[in-house]
Amino acid sequence: MARLLDLAISAVLLAGLYATMAYGLGLVYGVLRVVNLAHGGVIMAGAYLGWVLHGRLRLDPYLSIPLVLVATYAFGALLYRGLVRHLPRGAAGGPASLLLLFGVWLVLRNAAYLLFTGDDQAIRTSYSTHAVPFLGTWVSVNRLAVLGIALVIPVALHLLLHRTYLGKAIRAAAQNAESCTLVGVDVERVYTVTFGLGTALAGLAGVLSATLFAFNPASGAGELLKSFVVVVLGGLGSVVGTAVAALILATVEVFAILVLPSYLTAAVGFVMLVIVLVVRPGGLFGQRVLG
Amino acid sequence: MTPLLATRAISRRFGGLWAVDGVDLALGDGEILGVIGPNGAGKTTLFALISGSLAPTSGEVLLEGRRLSGLPAHRVVRAGVVRTHQLVRPFPNLTVAENVAVGAIHGARRAGGGVAERTADALAFAGLADRAGQPPATLTLAGRKRLELARALATAPRVLLLDEVIAGVSPAEAQALAALVRRLRDERGISVVMIEHVMPAVMTLSDRVVVLDHGHKIAEGGPLDVVREPRVIEAYLGKGAAEART
């Protein structure tokens, strides 16, 4: 029983991380109709950024978040301006944007390998092993902090999208880019900001993940897959949907450890993806576009 | 007598909205049936339901009494019911002839004959023979509408569902396209259901007209009778308009 409770708690905590990974991917796809294949690469890069800031500058990973956000936002905005903007999008775009962003991922991966070698790394802080008692079991403060941030992000995103002019422009562009141009919204700028935001969220997910798990330059494929499962399962732009989807994925993964040999648990995300896509192609919550 | 194509109380819900709600439709053999209605009336959704692109929430589609609904779109085509799209959708990576040949593959399977012959025939019928080797992007909008028609014709359909095949082109082109639709029926014996906004075309081509509004069928009958019905005038022009006219 205590073991089950342990597992349930770790599922909830893990779900926070998965939701954070998914927001950026969903935002970019919802607005630009581009699946950012470099998403996993940026998560990996964010992890290294947090690790370097912590190792070299002694900066606490949670305090480094603003720096990571700024850096990955700039990277994303540049990526859009320099590369993605020049490609056709949506159904007409075909595989071009996929292949291009895949190339960016490879470059990121190689850069990380050159800079930091292929060794596994993790961010270890003085409180990494601290835990607080909860319902008769112990919960890591680190995981609680990650969950806390994961809960703040959707609120912040919601406020941004619904309360600011920029957010309204982003939502409008997601609905109908042509009309936006007609009423004087600078759609290209909106796209740049959106891509930057999506990338920054991936970077954030990277730092958070680095405080919990080991990573190396080859990390990212699993993260991309998990983000994608959450986006597809939860539907676009639905905060509740994303949370529930992340919880489902995390629960299945955590409990799979009980019944599957450890090497197979890595395949759980993939199996979930296929099942979800086949059974509920529209996702559990439909495909609302940032409504 | 069993109609060639019929829908029985066919309905489709999107979220809380009934896009098509309990529509009964009957198309006789060799008939041209016009479907009109204001924007958002559910006309294109109705076509998607008949052609199998969308599954109905309830109700059924019958071809000569046999159930079509539940079949995927490509099987509906093989049964002989083919739709065209309001926003033309040529395959941009294929030539005009290759576009038509894709349809002809299934036409040949259904009705016999070679793919090449079917393709040539459909191209000639649509007046595109001299554009065969070109990519669809070189065609005008009217040309692409002809291509859409030719591709559908090549599948050897018994029923064609034409979604605004005339709207959006110059008056001269519209007349030519309307003549093509009539020839589909007169020369090829194909029964036609057409959604159309261009009223003169609907009035002259259709044997019968069905009017949809908010997913419901609100009127049905001869083209001239239907447009006099107060409910139809109201649907198009708003409440009060019907009284003003009478």
Place this chain on the structure above:
Amino acid sequence: MSRARRSLAGIPLRAALPFAAAVGALALLPLVLDPYALNLVTLALVMIAGALAWNWMGGFAGQVSFGHAAMFGIGGFVAARLLLATPLPAPLAWLAGGLAAGIFALGAHPTLRLRGPYFSIATIGLGEAARLVFTYWERFTGGASGLSLPIVAGGKEALYSWALALAAAAVAASWGIRRSRFGLQLLAIKADVEAAADVGVSATLHQDLVFALSGAVVGIAGGLYASYFSFIEPNDLFGFDRSISFVLMCVIGGVGTVLGPVLGAIVFVILHQLLLASYPQLYLGLYGLLLVLIILFEPLGISGLALRVARRLGRGGPPPAPLVTSAAGPASPPGAGGGGRGLAP
């Protein structure tokens, strides 16, 4: 009409003669090449077959797979196990490996209901899942220590001939598919799944067929590759890099063209040999950079460049059909349709 008739009819001599001449000339190569060069050409031929097979899926049907290493590995290890355990002649073992890979591809049927990015990401998962399972399945693959294979009868020359036969068959098959009704329907699916279904094309059936075919040929290539190196390990055959290599060969040469993957595979093998020797830590990034540059500046790769040159020389004929990107495609507003747009019905 003449165009359609030509593309649906038999093989014109204009294409068959150079093809026969090239295969004939290549068949004589072992007489003049030193062993090192012959090895390299053998490898290139195996990769040509693999790249062409990937292209049926990625180029013709428009389904970009990042997971073809799964079929390559299954073909390789099934063939290796057969060669180790039975007296089966090598070519039959390779065929059996191909068959196993083809069946595996058919088993991936659920992913084929997906289109575009959905499919691509699912294949990343497919490839990674296969890599993990087979790396840990030590009794079958030997795990991280790999498997050693018996020498193929006839040695390197025999291997070369088989590789040439496989590559030639793959070229002929590509050419045939591109001009067949099957190929026409694949191209229609690639352009617009829904419009294709609306004229009778079953996307699921065609994609199942082409994925199985593609997987089987990649599997056979995996078997030949296993015999060629006579030592294989799951991390090489099933690796993510392996999947990327198929994508890259086609992108370099020209996705969706018939001869592009051939050129791409040759360039890739040479490049790989040079890079691995001189810059082993840089090759992944250079591949990435190459991918970015090609997609940005010449989406049809070498084939696109060749067409440009030909047109500049004034003998270009009609403009090439846009196979990778299509600016002329059905312009869908970014907001329309929702995610369901990417899914086959």
